[in-house]
Amino acid sequence: MAKVEAKRGLSEERLREFLREMLLIRRFEEKVEERFRAGELPGFLHVAIGQEGVAVGVCQAMEDGDVFASTHRAHGHTLARGTHPNAVMAELYGKMEGCSHGYGGSMHLYDVERGNLGANAVVGGGLPAMTGAALAFKLRREPRVAVAFFGDGATNIGTFHESLNMAQLWGVPAVFVCENNHWAESTPAKQHLPLEDIRDRARAFGMHAIKVDGQDVEAVYLAARQALEYARSGNGPVFLDVETYRLVGHYVGDPQVYRDKDEVRRLRETEDPVTKLREKLELSDDEFDEIDREVTEIVEASVEFAKAATDPAPEDALKNVYA
Amino acid sequence: MAKVEAKRGLSEERLREFLREMLLIRRFEEKVEERFRAGELPGFLHVAIGQEGVAVGVCQAMEDGDVFASTHRAHGHTLARGTHPNAVMAELYGKMEGCSHGYGGSMHLYDVERGNLGANAVVGGGLPAMTGAALAFKLRREPRVAVAFFGDGATNIGTFHESLNMAQLWGVPAVFVCENNHWAESTPAKQHLPLEDIRDRARAFGMHAIKVDGQDVEAVYLAARQALEYARSGNGPVFLDVETYRLVGHYVGDPQVYRDKDEVRRLRETEDPVTKLREKLELSDDEFDEIDREVTEIVEASVEFAKAATDPAPEDALKNVYA
């Protein structure tokens, strides 16, 4: 189980793109929190503030034609894979211009054209389909990879076990990305994971596993590339353990009674992937602010777009039940 | 993951008991095959010929108050734990004197008084309840152990993964006995297990695992005692990998089109646990035949008992639906 070392560093330009992308996601999700508190957003929302490095690192490493399944915490994956913020925001407002045309919501963001086969509100629910999509790629001899995102808590559900087992048995091109943030809602890892190294879960299937620091987006990108290449070249699936931190509540509005406020404050200071990349790039305040201004405008515009967008008609609910 | 070595051998007397018990199960199941072919037995039957060492070794190591869940291949476990052959045979004939009073059948043998909490016709279906029974023992501070029997094929079902994970997390006194006969119905291990050492499955939970040769009943007994002691003394659950062989079809009547006749013939010659123990004990033909005669009579008597036993009334079907 190789620990990935940054073989080759990425160009500064590429890393600036990553920063911009992470900051866009960050500002987008902060806006989501704000609009939810303002009572504008219906439903049940989960943001991934602190985990942007996973979304950007993995999604930037994917290629056209690759597909993925996301989770209840899906905004970052969706934006990082190229869905326009307007389409994501419009979905959160339940509008027809939304990426799921108002039928899905935050926990069901889709963008099939870009390989997003759906965020899933059932923990582990998206994994078997990625094994199956990868099987289709193998049967059709297409050089494509199916990527499944899931959290550490999801490794406790039987669906996880069966999906990875089958993927390994059949040697299909799939990458299983564990966003290992050490919490399942209010349940700390020690209450749900009886083991130190989550890669031991992959051993139960003899699956190749890679561990990487999720707060270092460059490292995530390189590990993801390695995993995707491994799978794409017919070596079978890979388990990618991405150590990360959720710097906010489980859901928007979560008072986090279950964890220590100071711990969160400390993590925000030491483990913010945006800050880390900014420092690595030695960006001046001006440089950073310029990027920030740019992405903030995009986010603001997405809210305007969403508000101005079209409500479905009530009877539209009867559409799309059957093909 | 310790490989068990026979610390202390067992007395010849004890081993003779084991032989008698294994031979009783063997003759019982041969009789079941015969009566099924004669058209006397309804339903769906699975015999464990070749696996008697697992049943006898583990069940003899259990203590009063210990409980277990069995599988679709349950005759051996049930007999080895002390349920009278008459009660088992009567169940197979669907009689009220049967160990499940005619409501269960071969795949649902129960004997709660002796800790048999039920054979299960759903692969993996009995595992979570053993985690739960063990939890009850722990909460009540009772020195009892819950034992779950299951096959290698069952390690592919999510229920297995979740049940062992939970048992390890909570450190409950449970022993998970994998009757590893390298086949799941017609599916060979290479088609369902993507790994060499099935104990790697236990690693996914950091669970203590022991491997033992299931055709050597003494070794099984010693390994099971070790596992039961480990669990009973509060060290948490144990995974017991018992390597064994199914020397007959998956179900009674199985033409076994999926495996090589010679392989089975060879295994019958080299891997019969009864023959192995007989040789270890250096029994003369007379000695063996005497035991054989005795158990054969018991089996014959069980058939007579079952045939003479009482059919339920049709309306009895309405009983026992609710407490």
Place this chain on the structure above:
Amino acid sequence: MPELTYREAVRDALSTAMRRDDDVFIMGEDIAEMGGSMGVTQGMLDEFGPERVRNTPISEIALVGAGIGAAMQGMRPVVEVMYEDFLTLATEQIVNQAAKHRYMSGGQLTVPITIRTQGGAGWSPGAQHAQQLEAWFVHIPGLKVVFPATPTDVRGLLLASIYDDNPVVFFEHRMLYGLKEEVPEELEPIELGKARVHREGEDVTVVAIGPLVHEALKAAAQAEEEGISVEVVDPRTLQPLDEDALIASVKKTNRCVVAHEAITRMGFGAEVTAVVQHGAFDWLDAPIERVGAKFTPLPFAPVMEEWCVPHADDVLDAIRRTVGRDGN
């Protein structure tokens, strides 16, 4: 008399049973420090400790199955499945194991487990967080199925369910947790299998469950202004079903509407309809009208969700349809 919300009433029943009886304990995802995703078990960790208020991993089938195993040892576990939608992960254990152990053993075992879950629309949770699946479990012999609509009922029926020696699937509704009412000083169990008449009437019987009980009462008040006298009956326990009470009511009113939030097709209303048309055939002056959700997964957009899920006006329309006809 104390005033309790539906949420507090559930908590009171759980805590009362746990104080009385060491064999009662609760397990579920995030029920400890967080007090459950609906806040039902808040504070219980402090009173009862982590052994009896047990957080579990995300493992619905083992969570329910472990409860079954503890129940077979004579304990009375109450397991919480966070959303009804996730019951679909545990159906094997509920249907093949909990419901059948007693039967398959010829009466040797009992499985006194209570499986609490909740669901319901009205807050745009989307298609995987609001299904109403109670009908499935009514189809399974060996299970009891309870779906209370008020704080008083949920409190008394939960206590009865915990002490019932059979597996009980206990449905709560997301939108009812905040509902407040005065409840009896003394917590008394409410016998399973007894319907409750919420309002007496002469012209139409509305058989309603869960949130539709309240929608039906609104519709009844409205109907009264139109001169239609509506009787509202809540079976409360779907299995066993108080058939006599439903049939008796319809024999009095000669008309019947059945209302629930679940999908109409193959919903619990179909069973009630089949029972009532059989038991009160000669008394019925109009076809039995069913009110339920439209035949779609639950859409996210509030305008669509609102339209799919039945409300008081849908019940009222159904009432009007039944009385709009002459008797024969």
Place this chain on the structure above:
Amino acid sequence: MPELTYREAVRDALSTAMRRDDDVFIMGEDIAEMGGSMGVTQGMLDEFGPERVRNTPISEIALVGAGIGAAMQGMRPVVEVMYEDFLTLATEQIVNQAAKHRYMSGGQLTVPITIRTQGGAGWSPGAQHAQQLEAWFVHIPGLKVVFPATPTDVRGLLLASIYDDNPVVFFEHRMLYGLKEEVPEELEPIELGKARVHREGEDVTVVAIGPLVHEALKAAAQAEEEGISVEVVDPRTLQPLDEDALIASVKKTNRCVVAHEAITRMGFGAEVTAVVQHGAFDWLDAPIERVGAKFTPLPFAPVMEEWCVPHADDVLDAIRRTVGRDGN
């Protein structure tokens, strides 16, 4: 015309689709070398090879879920769940995923998977190997549900299901596999959602599915000798349901019996009853009678099993009950 058993008819539909179309493949436990536990896929491994006739581990939820994933890529997988009882392990993927992806994506996805399964009593398999759970899936928008009763129907309906762009839960019956009949030379798909009138009659309509179609035909023959003319209708597709055909038949006969092997309570017959009493209320001269299994898990002992499961005489008794009443 070739004569095929129900088993051969299923195999013929699968093989035909696989010969025509590389996107069709089958997956399931023990379907390869062994040809499936019911022998349905015997010989297919030799013709199509292990890639397209794929043995899976014992992993029902991933087996169905992997089929969903392949279907989302435009393939047309047919997955076999060995026994209906094990569908309970895969309900999450069937109900929350297959049924809802198209909807939740606002129409971006289709999931053309066919989930074949089988069950049924009559051979003492016990309580966990014979359940009839078709009613559950009729309650779930987004799924189609098919339950054919004859070789001709199973052949044509399976082909149609494979080419339907929606997820189809396809129920076969253990005791029908040996049933033989002449089938059309050319394998043609049979449109989903169309009922089949097996026998025309004037006095009573029996709506029957699966093995009860054949029991109903026996009962009808017997009833004829008693001077009762029975019409036997098989919806064949439970979702979408051919309501018009059922209602039209009852408007002609004025009496209705619904028969299936599943538990009566909350069974498919409840839905048919609710639909028919609503659509043909003024035509009904007697309450609709339901015939189904008694409210128990399936007992092992043959004498008890036989008594729990409905047969021709139960249908006949129900027919007699309906005509024993005067019209009004």
